[in-house]
Amino acid sequence: MDSVDNFLGILHEAHRENARSAYFAKRPFARPPRNQNRSTMPMTSFVYEFFIYNSIYQYDWEKSCATGKLTPWLRESSGESGLREDEQQDNLEAFIKERCKETPAILLRAFEPLSELTELGDDWTKVVADARITQQDGQDFFRRLSEFADRIRKSQEQEGAELARGRIFKLIYNCRFFVYKVRNNIFHGSKSLDETSEPNQRRRIEVYDLFLKCLVSLFFLAMKKEPVASDEFQFPIHLRIGDQERIDVDQGGVIELLGPRRGLGLKPEDTRLIQRLKRLGIEERGSEITERSTLFYPSAGTDVILPTLLGLPFCSQFYFYNNGSDFGESRRTDTARAIRSKLKKLVGDRIIGDPTFREDEFVFQFAFGGHDRAIHCVCRDNLDFLNQDVDLTFFFHRGDSPGECGCGQYWDSELLGQLVRKVPPNAECQVLTDGEPGGVHSGLLPDLKQLHFSVTERGRDYYYGRFSGDALGSRLA
Numbered sequence: 001m002d003s004v005d006n007f008l009g010i011l012h013e014a015h016r017e018n019a020r021s022a023y024f025a026k027r028p029f030a031r032p033p034r035n036q037n038r039s040t041m042p043m044t045s046f047v048y049e050f051f052i053y054n055s056i057y058q059y060d061w062e063k064s065c066a067t068g069k070l071t072p073w074l075r076e077s078s079g080e081s082g083l084r085e086d087e088q089q090d091n092l093e094a095f096i097k098e099r100c101k102e103t104p105a106i107l108l109r110a111f112e113p114l115s116e117l118t119e120l121g122d123d124w125t126k127v128v129a130d131a132r133i134t135q136q137d138g139q140d141f142f143r144r145l146s147e148f149a150d151r152i153r154k155s156q157e158q159e160g161a162e163l164a165r166g167r168i169f170k171l172i173y174n175c176r177f178f179v180y181k182v183r184n185n186i187f188h189g190s191k192s193l194d195e196t197s198e199p200n201q202r203r204r205i206e207v208y209d210l211f212l213k214c215l216v217s218l219f220f221l222a223m224k225k226e227p228v229a230s231d232e233f234q235f236p237i238h239l240r241i242g243d244q245e246r247i248d249v250d251q252g253g254v255i256e257l258l259g260p261r262r263g264l265g266l267k268p269e270d271t272r273l274i275q276r277l278k279r280l281g282i283e284e285r286g287s288e289i290t291e292r293s294t295l296f297y298p299s300a301g302t303d304v305i306l307p308t309l310l311g312l313p314f315c316s317q318f319y320f321y322n323n324g325s326d327f328g329e330s331r332r333t334d335t336a337r338a339i340r341s342k343l344k345k346l347v348g349d350r351i352i353g354d355p356t357f358r359e360d361e362f363v364f365q366f367a368f369g370g371h372d373r374a375i376h377c378v379c380r381d382n383l384d385f386l387n388q389d390v391d392l393t394f395f396f397h398r399g400d401s402p403g404e405c406g407c408g409q410y411w412d413s414e415l416l417g418q419l420v421r422k423v424p425p426n427a428e429c430q431v432l433t434d435g436e437p438g439g440v441h442s443g444l445l446p447d448l449k450q451l452h453f454s455v456t457e458r459g460r461d462y463y464y465g466r467f468s469g470d471a472l473g474s475r476l477a
Ligand SMILES: C[S@@+](CC[C@H](N)C(=O)[O-])C[C@H]1O[C@@H](n2cnc3c(N)ncnc32)[C@H](O)[C@@H]1O
Pocket: 262, 263, 298, 299, 300, 301, 302, 303, 321, 322, 323, 324, 325, 380, 381, 382, 383, 398, 399, 400, 401, 405, 406, 407, 408
């Protein structure tokens, strides 16, 4: 069994590493700016994943597991009993399907990222026809993928209801067949690097790459190897901010924005969260921003990237409270430098200079979307926020706890009444919270949608929605 286990271990590590890597190309002899690092995402990641997939489907896993000896299929070239590559792929799916009978939940976990895909009927999905692929092939692929995504969402909504295995494997078969044709195009050189960086083409390859990573993840889950790429996959960020602005960060950029566990940067679930919030219409909900419109995040640690991004359509002031050492005098210069470098990746050169240091707070100022913005990193107790003369338009709260280094204050329930008073009359406040500590007040729950992800940094669900200050105020009174 050793050789099977070793081989699986090596491939599994490569599969995980691929999902966490950003790839670049450098042309050292070209003139600036062409000599700069150029992202080759998602193409390199896709090709690399295909090598892994290829290394998997060339073996008879049924036999390899039974005998403990890696047993390759006879290849087509070796005579009549040999198998074509697509037949080897069929056999791999038959093997996985059988294993899914024992643990059906792995099907949902492996393909869960598909449920976050949006706009699958839009213009960018139109493929450029060539000798191997017709426009109809492309249309069929995206139609099937859309059905696949719907089925996953339905299963999520019915809390773990099983996916219909027969239909799902039919969809897997058809989608995989198309992705294999794309792979042939790439491997036979029909697509140059420049062609694959055309925005729509790149977006399509992101989807092929995601599908393939989900399929390979399913194999590893079937072999009881975890975590898998589906748990760690990062979507690029494409977010419309009001009518005028947008933020676009490709997958390479997203991977650079990821933070260490519980550290500064995006959390593993953040790009999925963005996709989910887009489906819930967060881009449509921009409101009139004034110089008083404010985001508040108690016990923020150094978690400033996602709230800043999501708050841009709603807020000009961003208040992050953290009374620990990161914002304290001894560490604040380092923290500020690190925050600035990540924020620059998000809003580019619009971060104006260095932050201003005040007694127990430092502030970044920048202009975005026609508004002056300020990010306040405040080293005081969260409760101090209640004394700020501002209009609350976004309440963001996650990762907090009743003890350890958490605040033990119940912002989503006991203190909610005081927060609601900071929302101006007739105005709305966005909420994104995980409800800890203390849970979400029953008066607020009807305004929120609970969002579940199979993997999050703290294993918690999120709640997202918006409330009107007046309506919630009278409900809580
Ligand atoms: C568990 S960390 C959470 C960090 C962040 N929310 C995240 O998800 O990455 C809690 C943070 O809250 C800060 N904190 C705890 N009690 C606080 C209080 N009463 N006022 C302000 N910050 C507090 C701690 O210093 C720590 O940085």
